Amino acid sequence: MSAFPHLFAPARIGRLTLRNRLVLTGHGTGMGRDGGPDARMIAYYAARAAGGVGLIMLGSQQVHPTSPGITGLLTCYDDAAIPRLAKLAEAVHAHGARIFGYLSHMGSATTARPVALWSASAVHEQKYGEAAHAMDAAEIAEIVTAFAAAARRNLAAGMDGIEVHCGHGLLLQQFLSPLTNRRSDSYGGSLENRARFPAEVLAAVRAAIGAEVPFGIRFSADELIEGGLDAAEMRRIVPLLVKAGALDYLDVSAGNDGDLVSNMLHEPPMGLPPAPFADLARAIRAVAPGVSVIHGTRIPDTALADQLIAEGATDFVGMCRPLIADPELPAKAMQGRGDAVTPCVACEQACFGRLFRGRHISCVGNPRTGREAEWPAETPAAMPRHVVVIGGGPAGMEAALVAARRGHRVTLVEAQNAFGGLLRLAATAPTRGEWAQLIAHKAAMLEQAGVAVQLGRVADAALLAALAPDDVVLATGAAPGRGDIAGADQPWVFTPDQVIRGEGPRGGRVAVIDLEDRMPAAATALALHQAGCAVTIVTRSPLVGQRLEIQNFTFMMREFFRRGIEQLPHHACTALEQPGTLLLRNAYTGAMRRAAGFDAAVIAAPGVARPPPAGIVVTHVVGDA
Numbered sequence: 001m002s003a004f005p006h007l008f009a010p011a012r013i014g015r016l017t018l019r020n021r022l023v024l025t026g027h028g029t030g031m032g033r034d035g036g037p038d039a040r041m042i043a044y045y046a047a048r049a050a051g052g053v054g055l056i057m058l059g060s061q062q063v064h065p066t067s068p069g070i071t072g073l074l075t076c077y078d079d080a081a082i083p084r085l086a087k088l089a090e091a092v093h094a095h096g097a098r099i100f101g102y103l104s105h106m107g108s109a110t111t112a113r114p115v116a117l118w119s120a121s122a123v124h125e126q127k128y129g130e131a132a133h134a135m136d137a138a139e140i141a142e143i144v145t146a147f148a149a150a151a152r153r154n155l156a157a158g159m160d161g162i163e164v165h166c167g168h169g170l171l172l173q174q175f176l177s178p179l180t181n182r183r184s185d186s187y188g189g190s191l192e193n194r195a196r197f198p199a200e201v202l203a204a205v206r207a208a209i210g211a212e213v214p215f216g217i218r219f220s221a222d223e224l225i226e227g228g229l230d231a232a233e234m235r236r237i238v239p240l241l242v243k244a245g246a247l248d249y250l251d252v253s254a255g256n257d258g259d260l261v262s263n264m265l266h267e268p269p270m271g272l273p274p275a276p277f278a279d280l281a282r283a284i285r286a287v288a289p290g291v292s293v294i295h296g297t298r299i300p301d302t303a304l305a306d307q308l309i310a311e312g313a314t315d316f317v318g319m320c321r322p323l324i325a326d327p328e329l330p331a332k333a334m335q336g337r338g339d340a341v342t343p344c345v346a347c348e349q350a351c352f353g354r355l356f357r358g359r360h361i362s363c364v365g366n367p368r369t370g371r372e373a374e375w376p377a378e379t380p381a382a383m384p385r386h387v388v389v390i391g392g393g394p395a396g397m398e399a400a401l402v403a404a405r406r407g408h409r410v411t412l413v414e415a416q417n418a419f420g421g422l423l424r425l426a427a428t429a430p431t432r433g434e435w436a437q438l439i440a441h442k443a444a445m446l447e448q449a450g451v452a453v454q455l456g457r458v459a460d461a462a463l464l465a466a467l468a469p470d471d472v473v474l475a476t477g478a479a480p481g482r483g484d485i486a487g488a489d490q491p492w493v494f495t496p497d498q499v500i501r502g503e504g505p506r507g508g509r510v511a512v513i514d515l516e517d518r519m520p521a522a523a524t525a526l527a528l529h530q531a532g533c534a535v536t537i538v539t540r541s542p543l544v545g546q547r548l549e550i551q552n553f554t555f556m557m558r559e560f561f562r563r564g565i566e567q568l569p570h571h572a573c574t575a576l577e578q579p580g581t582l583l584l585r586n587a588y589t590g591a592m593r594r595a596a597g598f599d600a601a602v603i604a605a606p607g608v609a610r611p612p613p614a615g616i617v618v619t620h621v622v623g624d625a
């Protein structure tokens with residue numbers, strides 16, 4: 001019997017039997033071209049199907065031109081979508097998984113200009129900063145028809161079922177929510193009226209696809225905003241929607257992307273606990289007897305997934321980032337090789353982070369994600385060589401692993417007595433502990449792959465001469481920098497790595513001068529606060545932490561405000577003067593001023609690439625080196 005008997009048991013959703021209860025939840029991939037799947041996207045989903053997941057929810061398809069396919073979103077406005085979707089469905093089916101089409105309309109939650117935006121009411125949307133007009137009766141009818149037509153096209157393309165997006169602050173939730181629905185006609189006011197448009201959409205889709213096809217919704221079981229839809233109201237709304245669409249399943253999520261904190265909570269970054277909405281799923285399951293429940297959100301491993309099904313919180317478990325990190329998670333878990341699963345550590349960096357920069361998603365722990373078409377499984381090297389990797393941080397470990405898996409003889413030399421490089425240090429900072437899982441996993445994989453490891457050994461010319469490699473990969477990373485600030489070398493000035501190691505100030509007023517606007521300064525500020533310091537973060541940028549991924553930004557802002565960490569944006573620190581004074585230049589006017597009274601300063605500056613050791617011929621450079 002499988003170690004996870006509930007998760008890996010076949011189960012029915014409507015009239016369709018899935019090979020197990022693990023679902024890849026819908027997500028934008030930033031892949032695709034002109035609103036349709038491309039070779040990259042097809043290879044991405046095919047890899048997840050091959051990895052053993054039961055059901056794939058395709059990234060959402062926009063059903064109408066008033067919700068355009070920005071940032072790589074799929075579109076399904078006309079029949080031209082069908083052949084491209086069909087190729088994708090075929091690639092997934094070839095590996096025994098099922099795939100549902102996921103239909104959505106963003107309403108006001110988009111940057112679609114110059115298209116006029118449609119919503120329940122003329123309410124300003126926070127995330128994209130746009131305002132829509134209130135839809136009239138003809139527009140409502142047009143969108144109802146568009147959802148039904150898109151559902152039909154998905155079936156024509158061979159999709160096995162349909163999901164409609166009623167959550168996350170998109171159009172259908174804009175009608176459901178009292179925050180965004182201010183209408184006084186039959187589509188606004190009472191709960192039944194606010195549910196009318198979504199119910200019409202669901203009834204039309206069901207009529208279009210027939211009774212046999214599995215059909216469900218994704219929705220927010222709590223909007224997680226003061227004055228918004230709460231769990232009690234959603235428990236009353238859900239039965240209305242189930243009835244309208246004769247739904248087979250409910251995919252329970254939460255939140256509204258128009259609010260930073262609500263958005264963060266349903267895409268939880270590192271530092272937040274697992275399974276935050278399991279109780280919401282349980283409560284929804286109780287009001288929808290006979291309807292299957294899918295629930296995901298930070299259910300990072302198969303043990304917890306199995307437990308949630310066993311406890312009756314949900315019927316199917318959704319995973320998104322864990323399957324972005326490792327498409328083979330189901331197969332490995334089923335085979336009892338859970339230690340071989342690349343863990344998702346909720347860093348947000350290469351999935352959400354890349355998507356928000358307009359690039360296709362990938363994963364910090366798995367560079368092949370999103371590049372399955374270019375880098376199919378490790379192929380054996382034509383001529384195995386002896387490869388020496390210098391440096392056991394993330395880049396060196398990955399390079400050594402890939403080389404070993406391709407059949408090369410690999411020696412990894414690391415000066416420290418442990419793997420991880422600066423990431424190991426980062427993992428000891430407040431709220432950053434999950435990085436340790438990724439380091440431990442890669443270390444275990446190095447051993448499995450047969451890499452010869454020399455820890456606590458400095459790679460010098462003598463060692464390299466003795467090893468006599470064919471190739472040398474330099475992965476020595478970067479040393480902490482101090483930027484270009486006069487007075488940075490004084491004893492009251494520190495770097496983040498010193499603070500995290502516990503060698504920084506233990507109290508008093510401390511300025512963190514951030515030259516990167518990324519995590520090192522933010523985590524250092526938390527560590528200083530924990531050590532009893534009163535902290536001020538200084539940056540020349542308009543926002544402290546402005547290069548953080550949006551969920552990490554929100555997480556850190558909440559921590560800063562909760563802990564009373566002060567922020568001083570718009571100012572470049574040009575010099576540090578005794579005693580405890582920062583010379584600051586306004587980023588716009590150039591006006592100079594002094595901020596005095598600090599006991600210490602910490603400079604969070606970009607790292608400086610370490611030079612290769614003398615006398616060594618390097619053939620490849622990876623990471624920050």
Ligand SMILES: Cc1cc2nc3c(=O)[nH]c(=O)nc-3n(C[C@H](O)[C@H](O)[C@H](O)COP(=O)(O)O)c2cc1C
Pocket residue numbers: 025026027028029060165168218253266267268296297298299318319320321322351352355361
């Ligand atoms: C890169 C990325 C894009 C996403 N885009 C969508 C989306 O378009 N629609 C949606 O309903 N959920 C989207 N999600 C949310 C996921 O489906 C899931 O609910 C969320 O990531 C939490 O689950 P997890 O902890 O298993 O990743 C996205 C997630 C990621 C990582």
Ligand code: SF4
Pocket residue numbers: 321322324325343344345346347348349350351352362363364365
């Ligand atoms: S980039 Fe980070 S959050 Fe995204 S899937 Fe990989 S480990 Fe998880």
